[in-house]
């Protein structure tokens with residue numbers, strides 16, 4: 001497979017004014033009739049008409065009514081055409097029932113649905129399948145299926161057909177079609193200018209009771225985007241459809257969002273508090289794409305972060321407004337470090353705006369999404385809130401209807417603020433996580449902070465010039481008072497100092513408040529100072545960070561030096577847990593420990609080869625020591641934070657439950673699962689039931705609960721995914737691979753459903769000590785299944801290869817084991833381009 005380069009971008013030779021599509025649906029022989037008005041692009045390179053097309057059988061083609069015979073290849077067709085506007089008509093045949101890749105038109109439980117981003121439309125009909133070709137669409141669906149949906153507003157419908165008209169020009173990746181036996185959960189929303197919009201969530205019969213929460217989330221999102229960004233909805237109808245077989249979370253097709261059912265269906269009995277929060281965020285995210293993605297789209301796929309980074313940033317703002325801002329920020333940084341820092345520090349590192357790719361689906365990454373969102377946050381910090389919203393207004397005004405670029409995006413900020421953003425642009429172009437070393441000096445009332453930045457090399461990028469880094473800093477006096485409220489220091493040089501005057505004593509700095517930039521701070525500091533910040537910092541993020549650093553140091557000392565659990569850490573976290581003036585959700589977060597993967601990277605970065613088993617042992621030992629020291633507190637918190645009111649998935653109740661369940665996991669270490677069993681037996685919501693189930697599995701007392709859970713939920717696919725996942729994630733390291741293997745034999749296992757595949761094999765990769773068990777069984781099982789899945793679903797296979805991306809951290813034995821699995825995957829005949837690209841990059 002050939003790489004394509006951003007530098008090679010050329011505008012399309014032909015533009016499209018309008019598309020009419022007719023679908024005659026049939027599982028094996030769907031006919032797609034297209035009628036497309038083309039015209040030469042005055043800014044294009046000229047030349048023949050080139051249309052993308054894959055896995056299509058061309059039945060007939062016409063230009064301006066006359067039959068033509070184009071040159072057809074497996075990737076598309078070429079045709080000499082007049083140098084004037086013309087109409088292209090084609091009829092193609094496709095077989096949705098055979099489409100296991102879940103890209104293009106496919107079937108899920110008897111229902112027709114589509115996924116076109118990034119390049120799936122070319123599996124539906126011949127078309128210039130690139131985002132800078134935008135057109136209005138009319139769609140006619142002919143089928144006996146009860147419900148037939150497409151983008152835009154409904155037109156005529158009758159016996160066996162339905163028509164849809166989308167007045168907003170869009171690229172083909174936003175096309176969608178759904179047909180099936182569906183039931184709707186209806187509602188309405190009146191926009192700020194008084195327009196009534198019909199809202200529907202469409203589900204399979206039996207799932208109707210799981211729609212109410214998603215609908216509320218949708219209405220809140222619509223209101224929020226009006227209030228905060230001034231963005232109103234622009235069609236008469238907004239449809240959401242839940243689909244069981246889906247490669248990603250959801251898709252923002254114009255007026256017809258298609259969701260993985262796990263990202264929309266919710267009920268208290270079947271969904272955890274975390275599920276509710278995630279669903280609310282994904283509904284918001286897809287809705288917000290209507291402006292940031294659809295009305296303004298991307299010129300080419302290199303610009304993917306233009307819509308994704310911005311939309312992730314917007315959905316994070318929304319969640320912070322709906323729930324708790326500090327808790328959301330801490331959660332997001334945990335995820336960013338776990339996924340994006342890991343990616344940025346390994347063989348898959350790439351810029352937020354990549355310069356080349358083989359398969360674009362491999363670039364829907366934590367870097368494009370989450371780091372992309374961090375860049376928006378930094379920009380907002382640098383220019384200030386007012387200028388940020390002014391720039392956004394200009395962006396919407398200037399680029400509505402455009403397929404835009406990162407240059408366009410930065411230009412609106414330059415034009416609004418008069419600032420030169422050339423240095424900021426490096427954040428988009430240079431991969432890698434900057435390290436910022438900090439030193440300090442205090443003399444005669446003046447305190448000086450000196451920062452030095454350095455970004456390690458990443459594949460294809462050795463030298464990285466300094467970037468602009470907004471570093472939010474506050475200073476505390478030794479008695480705990482804040483003597484310098486948060487101030488944003490703008491670092492632009494490789495090495496730079498900032499001074500603070502008139503201080504009566506040497507302050508304690510709180511650096512990178514709110515995690516103001518996606519960097520790694522390197523600073524020699526004492527555990528006393530960390531404990532001080534955990535107790536006194538006014539910035540909730542850094543307060544949490546101080547506790548996290550203490551825990552990490554304690555664990556590293558245990559692993560590397562055989563130290564005993566650090567009493568000072570346990571005291572400090574105990575004090576936070578007991579402090580009733582703090583938000584329960586924050587206290588639960590403070591009780592969290594760094595992940596096994598985080599510790600492996602920390603050890604590696606400081607010159608120690610990580611031993612996954614030793615990491616697991618240390619975490620177990622520390623958890624046990626904590627439980628013993630905090631016994632009384634755990635009992636008190638567990639009782640105090642039981643929720644007696646009817647279940648609500650809001651921040652208040654879910655915070656209480658998260659602290660009660662953190663207390664349960666402390667209790668569980670000492671009582672052999674007794675309390676967890678009680679909670680499991682009496683739980684009336686999934687948050688409580690699953691927390692108890694996970695405690696029982698960890699205590700080695702999960703057999704009865706495993707059977708009971710299955711019996712109770714065997715008819716609910718989403719809950720059974722949890723059942724698969726829990727057993728693998730909580731298996732002891734030496735049993736993890738065997739547990740996953742055993743579950744793949746279960747009658748409910750199917751590799752065709754991405755959720756189930758991830759719940760089983762993805763869960764194996766989440767069990768770090770199990771996946772990296774020195775027997776190599778974890779690596780072997782995963783490789784087996786990736787090889788089996790690849791011919792069916794390359795996209796999901798390729799994504800899961802990233803489980804191997806950290807392989808160079810480990811000892812020679814493990815490196816050898818992983819390398820032989822990577823070689824085995826690469827040697828598989830007919831391996832997909834998706835997986836080939838991933839494994840080749842990982843192998844290096």
Ligand code: B3K
Nearest residue numbers: 117118248250251361364
């Ligand atoms: N834009 C889609 C992602 C499509 C993935 C294609 N492989 C979901 C989202 O970010 O909203």
Ligand code: ZN
Nearest residue numbers: 285289308311
């Ligand atoms: Zn998105």
